[in-house]
Amino acid sequence: MSSVSQRLSELGIELPAVAAPVAAYVPAIRTGNQVWTSGQLPFVDGQLAATGKVGADVTSEEAARLARSAALNALAAVDALVGIDKVTRVLRIVGFVASAEGFTAQPVVVNGASDLMGEIFGEAGEHARSAVGVAELPLGSPVEIELIVEVAD
Structure with missing residues (x-):
């Protein structure tokens, strides 16, 4: 079986630089054999890729790409x-x-993140999940993603 970094290379995916925190927190912590990330926004090259509410300013499809x-x-x-x-x-x-008011396709949006995990990790990418609609997110971001992974010693 290939390593995760080999799989990323095969898929043509390059991990970005770690996004700088926008408040008083660290990007990720490890406890035991788990790593928990802070909520991550769709920063690309240090800039928020889009702003606005999904269902009004941002389409579901665009929001799924932002979740990815x-x-x-x-x-x-x-x-x-x-x-x-x-x-x-x-x-x-x-x-x-x-x-946006009346928007109820949050699961479709968060599929952008879930599908990515399947592409990279295969069966080990299957996960529990919540997709939550909120009124506002930091900096006007349309999406925010948190991740919990299991890691080897």
């Missing part, structure tokens, strides 16, 4: 802390979606 980007930022935080090749399983994703 935020998930890549979460994986980058894991990589910086312990090394991506130590990840043995994705345990949980929590996705927050800044939702």
